[in-house]
Structures are given as structure tokens and as C-alpha cells.
Amino acid sequence: MRSKLLIAAMLASATMGVGAVETIKVGVVAPLTGPQAHLGKDIENGARLAVDAINATNPSLGGKPVQFSLQAEDDQADPKTATVVAQKLVDEGAKGVVGHLNSGASIPASRIYSDNGIPQVSPASTAVAYTHQGFKTTFRLMANDSQQGKALGQYAVKLGKRVAVVDDRTAYGQGLIDEVVKAVKAAGGEVVGREYTTDKSTDFTAIMTSIKAKKPDVVVFGGMDPQAAPMVRQMRTLGMKTHFMGGDGMQSAEFLKLAGNSAEGAIGSSPGLPLEKMPGGADFTKRFGEKFGKVQIYAPFSHDAAVVLIQAMLRAGSAEPAQYLPELGKTQVDGVIGPIAFDDKGDLKDGPVTLYQVKDGKWQAVETIGGPPAK
Amino acid sequence: MTNFLPERIYRDPRIARVAFFALGALLLVLPFVVEAGMGRTWVRILDFAMLYVMLALGLNIVVGYAGLLDLGYVAFYAVGAYFYAILASPQFGIHLPWWALLPTGAGIACLFGVLLGAPTLRLRGDYLAIVTLGFGEIIRIFLNNLNAPVNVTNGPQGINMVDPVTIAGSALTKPMDLFGIQISGAHAHYYLFLALTLLVIFIAFRLQGSRIGRAWAAIREDEVAAEAMGINTRNIKLLAFAMGATFGGLGGGLFAAFQGFVSPESFTLMESIMILCMVVLGGMGHIPGVILGALLLTMLPELLRYIGPLQQELVGRVVVDPSDLRMLLFGVALVLVMLFRPQGLWPSPVRARELHPENPDEVRQEQEALYDAER
């Protein structure tokens, strides 16, 4: 027994001798199982790439060498599970969190992080409410639904003054369309019809017939691709030749597959720049590709989220949340996704939104709205 | 059932008292033991488990005692949660105290129980099931859409920043110091939920043995005979609905306060079916069985988390996503239990004997004795 203790003591002093490398834990949370597992993995891998790169530079905090470790947790895209894993990260001493993906998970979890003073940077949640709760610890790196809805609404009015909108009665769809409606009115357009569906519907003939009767120039849909695809198909079989637009929920390869020929000409928006236009895009794609394969959507954002968190710690010279939180708010970084700075709510300043259009069966970038002024 | 210990041990009041206090002490220290052993996350899971125990016991009154299949139970849970959230959040700027809201919320849910029950109780079992299912969906659809023309429920965005339960001026979600012991939010809620769960268990036990409880059992076994015995079946069934709904409403209020965020996606049909699974699996009509069912099914998803890595270890890749497996297991369990063990995992001794007489001779003797008495 005694000899064991002795060995332990010797080992301890030996590591002390060379200067103990302190390990600082950063959490990353996303749905790692379930229907969005591939997106969750994307988030985890992006953050991992950032942490590995920073560790390779032998970072030090307040003169002491440190290493960062990433703890990945699975929130299953479920609000209840999100709070459980948030608690878990807090308990296990995470100093900052990258996550979550879904706004429905980020919002209830943010209360736990805030209560414990742990900064949270979401790479993907776009609901406006997330940063509007008055928490000092919540940040995000993606243009929110308000910024996206504004871009969609403005572009819609460029195509035609009479706009009809449909939302799928989810937090995402409704939030987006509310912003579209505001932007359309602000840009001098007219909302001629507002219809609703659900995120499980497949039959839209009734609402599309009503909309057709109102003779709109553009139909904007707030929802996901499984509804957007049959919707645009049914529009075309009803003989409607109006423009069809939607948010990032339908700006996907899945939409192209499901809508077939009817997808042609549809317009979809997505927060952020297209990967190939991001300042660090080409380099990132290469580095990410070597380790993890293809970038889905969120990897550059979660990469930058981890970078922003860790650089704030380095600038503050401390990994204690209370110490580095003020530094996080003052972030001025040129990230992969472009220049990063936060406004007083914790939202990305001037988050850009890019519009894409289906041409020859492919999404092609048409225009980027917003974003920081070009240097 | 065979007794492993001498008969007098079961009879001795002193030993019963000791056992009672031992159990009480165990429940009191449980969160600390759990935290030390498995981390604070599990304390949070324990909190949710107790919430579900309350809900399952409520549904058990309707399904287990009175034999009415209610597939829309989650509606009452939702009513309780939204009632609390609307009157204790920035939604309308109203912040009523929790001790007033929890009981009134339960009362409102009770009212909904009567409202639903009154017209539908004439229906036979399977029709009732379908109507309650429809009712549950209708409530959810209304909650999801009542943000216009007057914003009552804030629609799909849900209500955020719901006030936590506060005791002596300090919010239960924040860590506090009590006689030098650090009590986290999860711990504090554990004690609150424990107290209420014990209350619910107490009421459920008292109801079971009461005149009303026996009337429920009579209706469950044979409605016509029960009516012939002078039971006002309509009122008694209504009472079952009302009592079940009351517990559901209480659970809902606690959920809102604990989670701080309610949205319609927490109150789907699947939630109703999960609570039903707890009751059926544990043992319809048997309180300890239902508690067991609720605890098992809340822990199950957490345990399933380990299946992913396990597959990785054994087969080298994740063949079946553990979150995919959860619902499949529920479904299989429902079918198997109904086919092979309709009395549930931990049935009440009476029901078990009815369904599987341990000693057929005994039953025959009893029956003969009955015939004798009749003659």
C-alpha cells in the first residue's frame, strides 16, 4: 500500500517537474444520433478540427502551457435531452460550449449555461429568441431567422410586388415567414395571402388553389424540403407559374431529389456565404477533407465557434468563464466564415445571407445579401 | 406468494416502521448518492423520472382503475404546462406565484377532463380511445396556432423564460447553500418533485381503497353489472377522467417551471403513448407497478445511449442508431406484454391471480364455496 502511494507521489512530482500541462474542457453538443446525426457529426468534427489545430500550437494561459480537450455530447435534437446534457457538461467542468444545432434545443439549454455562467456559442441555431433572452452567455455565428427572412422578403419584392406566404407552423417556419412578411411590406410589396400547413402534410392542393386565386407573383414557403418538394410539384400541376422561394430548410440536395423537374427555377436562401466563397473556405475544405471527408453545412461555423471561444480564453489569460466572458463579447476575428464580431445581444454582426437558384438541376449562388462591407 | 422470512416479520408494526424510515432516509440521500456515483446529470434524469411517475399514476386512474383507454392524456399535461407558462412568464408580463399556479393549473386541467369526459363517456372503449386521441391532437393544434389574432400561446415558438419555483425568495433552478451543503437546482427539484410524487402516490392509494376506487374497479370489470349494483357509472367515470386530468395538469405545471420553456412539440401523441406504455408495462391498476414502469421507461433512453458505442465495439460500426431503437422497443414491449403478460411486469396480486391462477384448485374451491353460499 505504502509503496503504491510512494509511486503515485513520485509520478505526480515527475509530471509537475516538466510543468503540468493543464487540460481545459470545451463541450460540443449536437444531435449525434437520429435523423440529423450527419449534421451533428459535422458540428462535432468542425470543432474538433479547430481544437486540434490550436493544441498543435502549444498554447499557454497566463504563462502556463495548456491543452484543450473536446467533450462531445448528444442532445438528440430533443429539448428535454438538451437540458440533461447541458447539465452534464456543466457538472463535468466544461469551460465553454459549442452548440446546439436546433433552436428548440439551444433555448432550454441556454438557461442552464447561463445559470452556471458558461459561455455558449451556437454554430447553427437561427431562432431570433435564442439570443433575445437577456442571457450574457449566449452567442451565435449564423445569421438569424430575422436576417434571413429580411433577405428573402427583399428579394421576393424584386421578383414581383404580390407575394403569398405559407408556413409549416413550426418554430422555424413561422419565425421565418413573420420576418418575410415584415420585409415584404417594408420593401413596398403586398402580402396577398397567408396560408398554413404542417411539417407532416403532403397535400397542399387546397391551400395552393386559394393562393392561385389571389394571383401572386411569388410564393414564399417557410419549412423543410419534404414539404417544399411536393408543394412546388402541386403548384405546377395546378398550372401556377409563379416564383417559388424558401429558406435554408429547403435549400438542400434533398429538395432537388424530391421535387424533380418542378425544382427548376426555385430560389432558396441560406445563412452565411457559400463554402467556396468563404475567405477560409478552400483551405478549410482541404483540411477538413483530409480528416473527416465532406463538409455538410455547419462544420466551418462550429470550427469558428471553437476558435472564438478559445481565443477569448487566450486573450483573457484564463479559462475561467467569468474572466474570459467579457473578452468573448469583444471578439474581432477573421474566421473561416468571414470576419466575426458580436453585437450586444450576442448575434453575429452583419450576418450574410446567400440566395441560390435551381438551374439545370443544381443550386447555384445568385446573390449574397448583407454581410460586412468588403475590405 | 411465498414469504421468505418468518410470518411475524411482516406483521410486526415496529419492523414496518423501521422499513418505512429506512426507505425515507434512502429517498432523502438518493440524489447525493446518485450524484457521487453517476454525476449530476442522473439527478436531473431522476427529476424527470419522478415527473413521469406522477403522470403515469394519473393516467393509471383512468386506464388502470376505471378501464377507460385515454390516448389523449398529454392534452391535460399540456394544459397544465401552458397555464403555468402563460401566467408566470414575460408572455403577458404576468408573474403569479407558483404555489397559486400549480393547484389552479391542476384544477383547470381537471375542468378540461370533465369537459372532454362529459360528452364522450357514453362511448364504448375503443371509440373512447379514438375520441381522446382526437381531443389530444386538437388541443395541440390550438396551442400551436393561438398566436393570432390574439397572441395567447406564442404559437410554435413556445413560451420561454418561464418563472422557476422559488422558495424563500431564491429560485430553485439556481444553486444554493443550505447549512453549508451545496444544493444544485437538480437536487432542489428532486425534493420538490419527491414531495409531490409522494402526495400523488398517497392520493392514488387512498382512492384505490375508497368507495370510489371500488366503483371504478366494478365498472372496469363489468359496466352493466356495476350499474345494476346502483353505481352511477357516468359520474364515476367522469370522476376518473377528472382525477387523472388533475394529476396531468400538476405534472404539466411542474414541467413548465422546471424546464423554463414550453412549446407544442413537447406534447405530441407519442408522449401520450409513452405514458400509456409506462402504465401498461408496469402493471395496469397497480401503483408500485406503474411507478416501476415510469422509472424504467424514463431511464431506458439514457441506457440506450450506451448501445451505440457497444455496437462500435462489437461489430465495428453503428448498425442501428440507438435512438431509432427506443420506439421500436416500446412497440415490441406493448405487443409482448399484451400477449404474454397482460397484467404487466409487476402486477397487483389480485389481478395476477385472476389472470394466471397460481393454484387452480384454490380457485375452484373458492368458486364451490360461493355456490354453496348461494344455495
Added chain:
Amino acid sequence: MDVLLQQVLNGLILGSLYAMVALGYTMVYGILELINFAHGEIVMLGAMVAVTVLAVLAALGVPVPLALLSALAAAVAVCVSTGVLVERVAYRPLRNAPRLAPLITAIGVSIVLQNLAMIVWGRQYLSFPPVLDIQIYEVAGATVTNVQILIVAVAAVTMGGLLVLVRRTRLGRAMRATAQNREVAGLMGVDVNRVIAATFAVGSALAAVAGLLIAAYYGIAHYNMGFILGLKAFSAAVLGGIGNIPGALLGGLLLGVIESLGAGYIGDLTGGFLGSHYQDIFAFFILILVLVFRPSGLLGERVPDRA
């Protein structure tokens, strides 16, 4: 454009799909007094199998009519065997159990089928291969497509066939006898177990056809498409009078038209207070109203024809 006519047309097409699914509920209920919750999942299986087979055959360059027929045959085969298997394994042992037991089992079976489909096909939506060349016709200010006409035609033919089966054949007579009184039918020499299995087989075959039509119409198939569809079809069956075959037909068409007109006009009728977000409520509302006030449904008495 004639909006009203278009809405009625939309509703009739949707309604003929509901009607085909409602038939499966009504037949099983008529004979067993069991709400076969899993029936919607059988429709889903039909759609998934049909889309999968069709995609493979279309990729191989098989001529379209042949590919469609093979996809249909595969869907019918899978659905019928699943339906009969479910009856044999999950419902038959509980035939004399308390009423709650088979109902809970049916919910369990529904969950199991849904999740098995999810594990087999994944969570993505399958897309119906573009083998049908869609033609749009203008009729009196409304548009119809060839696919829609096909759906109504196929639905009419299958349902006509079913009526003939139930009213004119030996099996149909046995079904009607079993529905009226299982014990007596058994005493009269009807093999009750076989008749019940046959009922499930016929209902599942109809579900397979419905599955294929739905996938073709909407262009997509998904593991959880069956549940809501099943609920609505069940509401249609109740509306028409459960256990009654013409009733299911009528109920299906009516529900389709009500939903369509409801979603189209409720906003204007209520001055914007209610909108098309309440489209899914109509089915449940009708269900509750009918069950509470007229449980026998529109076509009333459920005596002679309830197969």
C-alpha cells in the same frame, strides 16, 4: 379559374385515397370490432415497397407499364403477408381478451412497423421515380392531371371489385356471416379463422394499391406517412358508418371535400380568425361529432352489408 370547382376536385381526389384506406378499417372493424391501428402502416409499407421496386426497375430500363405492375405486385405481396402475419401473431391470440388488450396491441404493432420501416429505409424521404409523364388538362376552369384521373379510375375499379367480392362470392358471403355472428357462422361450417385472415388479406391488398397511388400522386414516401393518414381514413370510415363498405366510400370522399373546402374557405368565413392551420382539425372534429351524436355514421344501420 373556377376556385370552387378546383377545390371540390382536389377534395374528391384526396377523398378517393382516404376511401381506399378507410375500406381496410371498415372491413376489419366489421368482422372483429377491432380498430386496426396498424392499417395506416400497411399503406406506408405498400408505398415504400412500390417506390423501391419501381426505382430499381426504372434504373434497369424496364418499360414503364411493366415496371408499374411489378411494383404493384411486390407491394401487394408484402402488404398482404404483413397484414395476415400481424393478424395471426398479434390479434388472433387476443380475440377473446378484454377489449383494451387488442387495441393496445394494435398501437404497439403500428409503432413496430413504423420503426422497422425506418430502420430498413432510413429516415430520408424516398422519391417516386419520374416514370409518369404528367399531362395537365383544363376542364371548365379547373386543372386535372392524367395521374389524378388514373387515381380516381383505379380507386373506382378496386372498390367496385371489392363490392362484387363481398356481395357475390362465396368468400363474401362467409365474411358477411362472420361479421353478423362469429359463433353461429362457425357452427354453420364457415372456417372463421380463414375468413378473418382473408379479410385482412383483402384489406391489406387495398392498402398496397392505395400506397402506390399516394406515392405516385405526391411523389414521395416516408416511414411515418401512415399514421396521420390512417387516423384520417379511420375518421372517414366512422363518418360513413363503420363496418359499412359504401359508407367508407362515401365517408372518404366527403372527408376529402370537407378538408379541401375547409382549408380553402375557413379563413374567409371566419374573417381571418381561423385559417388553414386548422385543416387537420376537421377530421378529428367530425370524428368526435359523429361518435357522440350518431355513432352509426351516415349510412346508419350496420346490419346486412358490414363485411
